[in-house]
Amino acid sequence: MNTVDVNGVTGPPDVCSKAMTAPETRNERKERTRRALLDAALGLASERGFAGLSLREITKQAGVVPTAFYRHFESMDELGVTLVEESMRTLRTMIRGARNTPDGSADLIRASVRTLSEHVRSHEEHYWFLVRERYGGTGAVRQTIGVELKLLAGELAVDLARFDRLRDWSTEDLHMLADLIVSAMLATALELLEARPGATAEITAEAERKLRLIFLGVPHWRSR
Amino acid sequence: MNTVDVNGVTGPPDVCSKAMTAPETRNERKERTRRALLDAALGLASERGFAGLSLREITKQAGVVPTAFYRHFESMDELGVTLVEESMRTLRTMIRGARNTPDGSADLIRASVRTLSEHVRSHEEHYWFLVRERYGGTGAVRQTIGVELKLLAGELAVDLARFDRLRDWSTEDLHMLADLIVSAMLATALELLEARPGATAEITAEAERKLRLIFLGVPHWRSR
DNA sequence: GGATTGAGTGTACAGTCGTTCACTGAAAAC
DNA sequence: GTTTTCAGTGAACGACTGTACACTCAATCC
Numbered sequence: 001m002n003t004v005d006v007n008g009v010t011g012p013p014d015v016c017s018k019a020m021t022a023p024e025t026r027n028e029r030k031e032r033t034r035r036a037l038l039d040a041a042l043g044l045a046s047e048r049g050f051a052g053l054s055l056r057e058i059t060k061q062a063g064v065v066p067t068a069f070y071r072h073f074e075s076m077d078e079l080g081v082t083l084v085e086e087s088m089r090t091l092r093t094m095i096r097g098a099r100n101t102p103d104g105s106a107d108l109i110r111a112s113v114r115t116l117s118e119h120v121r122s123h124e125e126h127y128w129f130l131v132r133e134r135y136g137g138t139g140a141v142r143q144t145i146g147v148e149l150k151l152l153a154g155e156l157a158v159d160l161a162r163f164d165r166l167r168d169w170s171t172e173d174l175h176m177l178a179d180l181i182v183s184a185m186l187a188t189a190l191e192l193l194e195a196r197p198g199a200t201a202e203i204t205a206e207a208e209r210k211l212r213l214i215f216l217g218v219p220h221w222r223s224r
Numbered sequence: 225m226n227t228v229d230v231n232g233v234t235g236p237p238d239v240c241s242k243a244m245t246a247p248e249t250r251n252e253r254k255e256r257t258r259r260a261l262l263d264a265a266l267g268l269a270s271e272r273g274f275a276g277l278s279l280r281e282i283t284k285q286a287g288v289v290p291t292a293f294y295r296h297f298e299s300m301d302e303l304g305v306t307l308v309e310e311s312m313r314t315l316r317t318m319i320r321g322a323r324n325t326p327d328g329s330a331d332l333i334r335a336s337v338r339t340l341s342e343h344v345r346s347h348e349e350h351y352w353f354l355v356r357e358r359y360g361g362t363g364a365v366r367q368t369i370g371v372e373l374k375l376l377a378g379e380l381a382v383d384l385a386r387f388d389r390l391r392d393w394s395t396e397d398l399h400m401l402a403d404l405i406v407s408a409m410l411a412t413a414l415e416l417l418e419a420r421p422g423a424t425a426e427i428t429a430e431a432e433r434k435l436r437l438i439f440l441g442v443p444h445w446r447s448r
Numbered sequence: 449g450g451a452t453t454g455a456g457t458g459t460a461c462a463g464t465c466g467t468t469c470a471c472t473g474a475a476a477a478c
Numbered sequence: 479g480t481t482t483t484c485a486g487t488g489a490a491c492g493a494c495t496g497t498a499c500a501c502t503c504a505a506t507c508c
Binding site: 025026029054055056057066067069070076 | 464465466467468469474475476
């Protein structure tokens with residue numbers, strides 16, 4: 001585990017620093033440390049879980065002294081909630097990506113699963129964080145994820161309502177369908193994260209088949 | 225948080241103890257302490273997650289001195305794996321219960337969801353443990369749960385194969401269906417655990433509708 | 449009845465934890 | 479050019495951590 005040492009204050013004297021480092025405002029510098037703390041926490045949490053982190057090792061990994069933590073966050077909880085918000089923003093851009101596939105697309109399911117897969121691959125740490133802390137997290141973090149995920153399912157329900165076959169479904173039924181899809185896709189995300197990279201195609205193929213099966217039932221649904 | 229004090233050695237002198245306590249063999253006594261450790265860990269983990277536990281607070285909760293822990297488990301990991309096995313046994317008895325509903329039952333889905341709901345209610349700590357550590361857990365614990373859950377889905381696939389409509393499905397497709405059902409039911413279990421007790425009916429009703437929708441698609445499935 | 453076993457005890461040690469406090473020194477404000 | 483601000487420092491605290499060791503004493507064995 002290498003420390004990052006964001007600002008090099010404790011490092012060996014660097015003769016080039018004046019020539020190399022762009023002039024940096026105080027706010028930029030502060031923001032850089034904040035990011036280093038967030039990145040350190042995200043990285044460590046995706047290996048060991050957020051509950052297993054200590055403030056001290058986060059600051060060590062970020063190359064900063066423990067007490068500096070409090071210049072940026074009031075508590076670990078606050079840092080955790082910040083990470084949730086960040087990760088959810090990532091997740092939301094994914095959904096938006098899937099939504100924006102051209103309407104006449106021959107195979108919307110395939111395109112959506114493909115979007116999910118690529119997004120998970122390129123934001124592994126955010127998805128690790130969400131998936132792990134959704135259930136495993138303690139207190140504020142888990143609660144925040146739960147709320148945000150419910151909101152997300154709500155948005156998905158609105159999206160679904162625009163499909164012809166679903167036009168006359170009740171709001172309740174649409175929420176049920178959205179929930180089912182979200183839980184299936186979260187499970188898929190976890191499988192993608194845990195699998196060796198070669199197994200991606202297999203997993204996405206199965207995810208497609210799951211969605212296909214679900215939508216096969218849709219035309220025959222009668223609300224009770 | 226009250227300590228349990230399994231054996232009262234450190235407690236106030238108990239004049240009745242000779243008269244009350246049944247004669248107890250050494251093995252019984254050891255087993256009792258072991259159980260106390262497991263129960264303490266399970267209870268604490270369902271509040272705060274297994275990663276957040278310390279050996280010392282487990283032994284304190286069990287009413288035993290820290291070093292006594294090593295008479296029963298080599299490490300926290302070993303205790304964790306034991307809890308996984310125990311919880312999975314609970315889960316398996318649930319599945320068996322659902323499987324044994326009379327074949328001609330008018331509404332098999334309803335009966336199965338009811339079984340799940342009651343089982344979750346009466347084994348809350350085991351389900352908390354499984355659901356939390358499935359994703360959140362570290363190392364040996366998470367891995368063990370993953371393997372066991374895959375085995376379970378395999379068993380469910382075999383069960384499903386006995387239904388008329390599924391008789392000619394490929395093994396692959398049966399596994400896909402079983403996986404979909406398991407992930408939907410795990411999500412339901414979490415909702416049941418998190419919800420205030422009054423919301424049980426609402427949650428089980430939605431779980432039923434999810435399963436119903438899935439099975440609506442079954443007759444129209446064509447393997448590709 | 450005497451020797452043996454082993455679950456549970458109590459003390460001790462070296463680490464790590466979160467948090468406090470007074471401080472430094474360069475960027476920002478005047 | 480002087481003053482103010484504040485991100486980051488470093489020592490120190492009391493509490494808690496996992497584990498080593500020598501112990502006690504009742505159930506078990508011969």
